[in-house]
Amino acid sequence: MGLIKQIASVLFFLALSFQTVAQGQLAVKVDAEALQGNTLRIWLQPADAAQSRTQFVAVFRGQKAPLYPDASGSLLGLMPISSTEAPGSFPLVVQDASGKVRFQQTVLVKDAKFRIQNIRATSSMKALKPMPGEMEAIRALQQSADPVRSWMEPFVSPTPQCMNSPFGVQRFHNGKPTGNFHRGVDHRSPAGTPVRATTDGVVKISRMFRLHGGTVGVDHGQGVSSIYIHLSKLAVKEGVSVRKGDVIGYVGSTGFATGPHLHWGLYVNGLPVNPLQWLPEIQACK
Numbered sequence: 247m248g249l250i251k252q253i254a255s256v257l258f259f260l261a262l263s264f265q266t267v268a269q270g271q272l273a274v275k276v277d278a279e280a281l282q283g284n285t286l287r288i289w290l291q292p293a294d295a296a297q298s299r300t301q302f303v304a305v306f307r308g309q310k311a312p313l314y315p316d317a318s319g320s321l322l323g324l325m326p327i328s329s330t331e332a333p334g335s336f337p338l339v340v341q342d343a344s345g346k347v348r349f350q351q352t353v354l355v356k357d358a359k360f361r362i363q364n365i366r367a368t369s370s371m372k373a374l375k376p377m378p379g380e381m382e383a384i385r386a387l388q389q390s391a392d393p394v395r396s397w398m399e400p401f402v403s404p405t406p407q408c409m410n411s412p413f414g415v416q417r418f419h420n421g422k423p424t425g426n427f428h429r430g431v432d433h434r435s436p437a438g439t440p441v442r443a444t445t446d447g448v449v450k451i452s453r454m455f456r457l458h459g460g461t462v463g464v465d466h467g468q469g470v471s472s473i474y475i476h477l478s479k480l481a482v483k484e485g486v487s488v489r490k491g492d493v494i495g496y497v498g499s500t501g502f503a504t505g506p507h508l509h510w511g512l513y514v515n516g517l518p519v520n521p522l523q524w525l526p527e528i529q530a531c532k
Contacts, residue, residue: 272297272348274340279354282333283414283520286325286353288313290340301343306353307336311515314393314468324469326517329414329427333357358520360414360427366504367419374502377456387450387463387471388513396446397466401525402490403433404441404474404510405497408531410434413520429518430473430511434531437506439497440481441474443488444510444525452484452494459501462494469515476503 275289286306290313292298302313304323313321325338333355340349411432417424435441443464450471451463460477478498488494499506512521522528 272340274349274351276338276351277353278351279356280327281356281520282327282331282358282360283329283518284327284358284523285514285519286327286338288323288325288338288340289316290321290323290349291319292321302340302348304338304340306338307331309515309517311469312391313340314395322468324514326514326519327355328517329358329360331355358414360416362418363411363415363428364418364421367502368504371502371504372419374457376458380455380457383451383453384458384461384463384473387465387473388516388518390450390465390471391469391515392448392465392467395467396448396487397468397470398445398490399524401444401521402442403525403528404444405433405435405439405508407433407435407439409528410507410531412530413518413522430509431521431528433497433508433510433528435497435506435508437478437497437499439508440493441477441495441497441508443490443492443494444472444512444521445490447472447488449482449484449486449488449494452480452482454480455501457501459503460495460498461501464488464494471513472521473509473511473513475509475511476500476507478506 273291280286288304304311304325306325311323311325313323316322335352335354338351338353339347342348413431415428417426447464447466450465455461458475462474465471477495479496482494497508512519
């Protein structure tokens, strides 16, 4: 990613409202609150060259987020807030490589008020099982940790159509609770609509799976990855680099799907997060 694009991404982040705290010589910027399912940004400004070379990690509710060097000279960490995290105030700490706590702040997790959504699943849909290696490939994508950053904000929507299922809704099948929540955003897109990479990255998955259907997974670096499923056709091969806006597949209704649409998911350091926080507003379908 070019220096100008990196700086633009930095300025985008710094335009957000941060609470700034300095403890000793370690200056940290972090939001004081976050919705369930959102991503918390943690900025650390090293005081000297030695601190710049120090490995820092943020820890929140057992979840860890490494801090990586940024084009601004700061370090940036991305802390995913679980969709199932209970609302309340909890400590976030930043540790150095020795495990010593160098910074601590309370973060308020706010209720995202996720609603319920019922899916009319056919018997053939409910009988679908993942093929060998399917779930393992997706878990590997979720846990990807390439230290090289490819992503930049704002992301672009993978298709231009409206959203008919938001992130975080509690899923019911035929009126019965599944115990699962929606781990991405669904776009009500016609079959054959081109699906575009939401930001730069490297394709890690490009396969026709049984449960997820046609699937493309892209590693964007530094713990950020995205997935696009139910595709009718794949347009990229595993291992290739893609740029924001490149066509990576086409909308379909393969796998566990009631009809043509795109499911787009975003992972940060292993957890699914709300993609809508990362791009301009998507209109909800009427």
